[in-house]
Amino acid sequence: MRSPKTISLLQHEIREGVLFLLPAMVLIFGITLFPILFTFVLSFTDTPLSNPSPQNFVGLSNYLSFLRSTQFWQAIWRTLYFTVVSVGVELLLGLGIALLIHARPPGWAFLRTSLIIPWAVPTIVNGALWRWIYNADYGALNGLLYSLGIIDKYRPWLTEPMRALNLVIVADIWHSVPFIALILQAALATLPLELDEAAAVDGANAWQRFWLIRLPLLRPAILVALVIRTVEAFRVFDIIYVITQGGPAFGTVTISYLTYLESFSYGHLGSGAALSFLITLFTLAMALIYVRLLYRPEVQG
Amino acid sequence: MKHWRRRLSTLLMMGLMGLVLLFIYAPIVWLVLSSISTRAELLAVPPHWIPQHPTLKNYRDILVPGTAVSEVARTFKVTLRNSFIVAASTTLICLVAGSLAGYALARLRLPFRNALFMSILGVRMVPEISLVVPLYILAARLALLNKPIVLIITYLSFALPFAIWMLSTFFESVPRELEDAALIDGSSRLGTLFRVVLPVAAPGIVSTALFTFLLAWDEFFFALIFTSTIAAKTVPVAIAEFTGRYAVDITAMMTGGVLAALPPVLLALVFQRYIVSGLSAGAIKG
Numbered sequence: 106m107r108s109p110k111t112i113s114l115l116q117h118e119i120r121e122g123v124l125f126l127l128p129a130m131v132l133i134f135g136i137t138l139f140p141i142l143f144t145f146v147l148s149f150t151d152t153p154l155s156n157p158s159p160q161n162f163v164g165l166s167n168y169l170s171f172l173r174s175t176q177f178w179q180a181i182w183r184t185l186y187f188t189v190v191s192v193g194v195e196l197l198l199g200l201g202i203a204l205l206i207h208a209r210p211p212g213w214a215f216l217r218t219s220l221i222i223p224w225a226v227p228t229i230v231n232g233a234l235w236r237w238i239y240n241a242d243y244g245a246l247n248g249l250l251y252s253l254g255i256i257d258k259y260r261p262w263l264t265e266p267m268r269a270l271n272l273v274i275v276a277d278i279w280h281s282v283p284f285i286a287l288i289l290q291a292a293l294a295t296l297p298l299e300l301d302e303a304a305a306v307d308g309a310n311a312w313q314r315f316w317l318i319r320l321p322l323l324r325p326a327i328l329v330a331l332v333i334r335t336v337e338a339f340r341v342f343d344i345i346y347v348i349t350q351g352g353p354a355f356g357t358v359t360i361s362y363l364t365y366l367e368s369f370s371y372g373h374l375g376s377g378a379a380l381s382f383l384i385t386l387f388t389l390a391m392a393l394i395y396v397r398l399l400y401r402p403e404v405q406g
Numbered sequence: 407m408k409h410w411r412r413r414l415s416t417l418l419m420m421g422l423m424g425l426v427l428l429f430i431y432a433p434i435v436w437l438v439l440s441s442i443s444t445r446a447e448l449l450a451v452p453p454h455w456i457p458q459h460p461t462l463k464n465y466r467d468i469l470v471p472g473t474a475v476s477e478v479a480r481t482f483k484v485t486l487r488n489s490f491i492v493a494a495s496t497t498l499i500c501l502v503a504g505s506l507a508g509y510a511l512a513r514l515r516l517p518f519r520n521a522l523f524m525s526i527l528g529v530r531m532v533p534e535i536s537l538v539v540p541l542y543i544l545a546a547r548l549a550l551l552n553k554p555i556v557l558i559i560t561y562l563s564f565a566l567p568f569a570i571w572m573l574s575t576f577f578e579s580v581p582r583e584l585e586d587a588a589l590i591d592g593s594s595r596l597g598t599l600f601r602v603v604l605p606v607a608a609p610g611i612v613s614t615a616l617f618t619f620l621l622a623w624d625e626f627f628f629a630l631i632f633t634s635t636i637a638a639k640t641v642p643v644a645i646a647e648f649t650g651r652y653a654v655d656i657t658a659m660m661t662g663g664v665l666a667a668l669p670p671v672l673l674a675l676v677f678q679r680y681i682v683s684g685l686s687a688g689a690i691k692g
Contacts, residue, residue, distance in 0.1 A: 121595050122514035129507035136563040137529050143540035157543050210419040219430050225674035227624045229642035230663045233649045234437050248452035288685050340533045343626045364535050381536040392531040396524050
């Protein structure tokens with residue numbers, strides 16, 4: 106049984122809570138929830154960019170036409186390829202670098218500090234820099250390979266679709282490996298070391314200790330890093346916009362890039378909205394996983 | 407025997423470290439070298455890796471007021487300023503609104519609190535591309551396109567949920583007894599938040615401010631869609647535009663790149679401790 110006093114205190118607290126939350130909630134509702142609903146409505150219409158108020162309801166036909174569109178399936182395939190390859194390589198390299206730092210060889214602190222630099226370099230600067238490195242006529246990649254005698258004349262690197270996609274992935278890896286390495290080395294630093302030492306005393310070799318003790322303990326941190334990077338990689342846009350502009354021959358058009366083209370180059374806001382809604386669905390599914398990973402029970406009141 | 411093995415493994419690790427450092431620094435060094443080379447040396451085949459006539463002309467053109475400037479230098483000068491205005495304002499608003507909301511979520515007994523928590527995390531993940539068309543239509547109707555304010559407002563869509571989440575994590579770790587003492591002494595909630603909780607959570611505030619600033623500084627897509635004139639264009643948009651042009655002055659471009667990278671890189675290096683702790687607190691920046 107609650108006394109009247111605690112009830113009024115609780116009511117008071119709720120009133121305060123609502124007031125405290127109000128500014129943030131109004132902003133968040135106005136700039137995210139309302140636009141999402143609007144986009145959802147748009148996705149059932151055939152609205153042109155030139156006259157952008159929802160009109161010409163067409164039902165599900167935007168969604169259905171994607172299912173028959175090779176451009177759509179190719180973009181999905183490229184997005185999956187980009188996501189799996191870049192996140193996969195980033196995870197492996199990031200884990201390796203984290204373990205390296207954790208072994209504390211001379212100079213480890215310098216390595217950890219250095220990792221912050223590529224992470225902090227803005228995505229667009231990163232893209233512009235790699236595009237310059239890949240430049241067909243004056244690029245550093247050509248210059249380096251030529252100086253080393255590996256190629257005898259300069260080559261265009263971004264003219265073949267699959268290679269262009271892979272080179273974009275390299276630029277993305279340079280930018281994102283540090284993020285994973287920093288998260289994992291922080292997680293490694295908090296692991297209880299007694300287990301590791303006990304296993305070493307019992308004669309487990311380094312390989313066994315890694316697989317049987319460290320990796321299972323690192324699992325939560327790895328999963329968090331994995332979900333965050335997967336969501337980001339799945340909606341990759343900036344770096345492609347700068348390095349290849351979706352080319353050559355649409356060879357690096359991912360699903361986000363296709364959405365951008367549909368909405369702002371072809372001016373089909375309706376089908377652009379349908380595409381962006383599909384991206385949102387995927388992202389929210391990943392967000393659910395993320396919430397379940399991060400959501401610690403002690404937060405609950 | 408054991409001694410030798412240890413020495414060998416240290417050597418192996420240092421070799422690996424060397425490779426990682428090479429991978430990290432080679433592009434950075436090339437960016438900086440490109441910005442201080444002359445065009446002739448940079449466009450040689452193969453390029454002069456160490457410039458014989460290094461020059462700071464490009465930096466002077468952008469940074470020193472009144473120097474005769476090229477279009478590239480002029481654009482960078484203005485867009486760097488725009489980026490600062492937008493990122494700083496976004497950070498400020500996020501800290502104020504985010505502290506209030508983050509505190510309420512961390513401390514007050516509210517109905518639907520868990521649901522709110524989760525929806526804030528979910529909102530943080532919504533891709534910009536699903537928001538951009540309605541926001542564009544709204545901004546056009548309100549005549550806000552090409553004004554920094556449109557970026558400040560729309561950046562809140564990802565920065566604010568992020569700030570709320572991060573701040574509430576830090577507020578939770580403030581000892582409750584401190585607050586209770588102040589509340590019993592008759593301090594209001596708001597007074598307690600400002601006089602007791604915020605000072606104790608100062609490292610968390612710094613961390614949140616840092617991440618929010620970096621997120622806003624890095625943003626590209628909204629800026630690309632919402633700004634087309636120099637009045638509000640940010641540095642990433644300027645860089646993307648110049649990269650697309652064929653006959654652009656590459657040394658000036660790379661100077662812009664260095665200057666755009668410098669604020670976030672310096673901030674992150676100076677506040678390294680906060681970055682690493684922020685990342686492990688579940689922070690999100692790609």
